[in-house]
Amino acid sequence: MLQILGLSQRSEAVYLAMLRCPDHGVAALASDTGLTETTVREALDELASLKLLKPSAQEAGALRPVSPTVGLTALLADAEAQAVAHQARVDSTRAAIASIAAEHDHPYDHDRALRLEGLDAVRARLEELQRTTAFECLSLNPGGAHRPDARRAATPLNEEALRRGVTIRAVCRESLHNDADTLAYARWLTGHGGQMRTVPTVPIQMIVLDREAAIVPLDPADHRAGALEIRTPGTVSALCALFEQVWEHGTPFGEQPLTDLNGCTPTERTLLQIIAAGDTDETAARQLGVSLRTVRRMMSSLMERLDATSRFQAGLNAAKRGWL
Structure with missing residues (x-):
């Protein structure tokens, strides 16, 4: 209870025992607390260093506990001062991070698009965006097997977002069932509250976050080339509409695709x-x-x-x- 003030559990127990019975010596305090006499002596040294004990005016060489109103209040004031200083350091660090981020982030062009060169830049930017996603993440995934490195990068971010209450909806090709790793990831995502549907073919690769930012590949044939982050409202709205259309015709993961009146899947x-x-x-x-x-x-x-x-x-x- 008093650890925030710098007291260990043994020192707290001895201090409370001394407040109840100020005249008890080491042996009695050991009996009161269930501690060894050696431990009681170590606790007394700790209490003295925290100025929670003072020499007895009545018995030479004896120690008496300082009143909680005086001793503990003084320790609390010190703890509060340390907390204020720590918060000031946190605020200073936050400002420094914001300054570094502002210098590092690339400016958008006149179409409010950000060019991300290479796979590393794309993943770094997605990590930034997904950590601040407030309510929704939509994705179309036309690729085949879910690459192990991509899965390792996406899993902790998705798990963190789901814990925050972010809705994750993903569309993948039906062929994901042919790859054990991708199938395992799909089961993990849906098992943690994400939603996934499958369709025979996915038109493009994209991710849309909070219906404000869309990430699309620079070259659909080469995902390693990089991507474009788009924030133009009209374009983002069109991509959201595309997603909803594909989603509407998808089969929920874990269910069998329905055949039409002609018996075709x-x-x-x-x-x-x-x-x-x-x-x-x-x-x-x-x-x-x-x-x-x-x-x-x-x-x-x-x-x-x-x-x-x-x-x-x-x-x-x-x-x-x-x-x-």
Whole structure:
């Protein structure tokens, strides 16, 4: 109870015992407190150094406890002074951090965009932004496997944000189920209160924080090139609308995707759209995040169901039957 004043637990126990029985010597105090006589003597030395004991005017060589009103109040005043000095140092450090940050942060251009060169700059900036996120973090994640280094960087930030009550909603490709590490991260996120949905393909990579700042890649084909932090309200609103549209059509993580009236899963419908657009199986595999063998197996099943002998015919028959 009195540790903030500099008293150890043993010294506090001895002091309180002396206040109750000022005439008790070392042996009696040991019995009162359950401490050894050696420990009682050490506590008496500590109390004397804190000026909580004074020589007895009645018995030569004896010590008497100083009144709590005098002794403890004096110690409290010292503790308060130390606290004020510590707070002043904290305030000074906070001002220094703000000064360093202001000098370090890059200025926005006339479109209120900040160019972040390289992966390290992106992660550093995301860490700054996520630590101050107040209520919401939205993300579209078109990549395949969740990189271990990216996961290690994101997990503590997401955990801290969730504890603060920030809503985290993420959209990933359905192919995340093919990667054990990414699947484990998805389970961790949803298990800690985050929300995730999956779709066959994700249009772009982006993160939107508090609907005020959006992070999008400089080069969608190379995430290591860096990113652009955008704060233009119109652009951020458009990206939020895109997110909500993709989210609306997503499957909650842990649930099976629903088939449509034609018996097609969302991935099968997307594959038909890719093929009907004239893209190759290789392109479809990259967009869906699955193997070429998986695409060809799915396509073979669709061609059989569509009574088609070629991919081109499958696209035509799918359009005729209203599958697209």
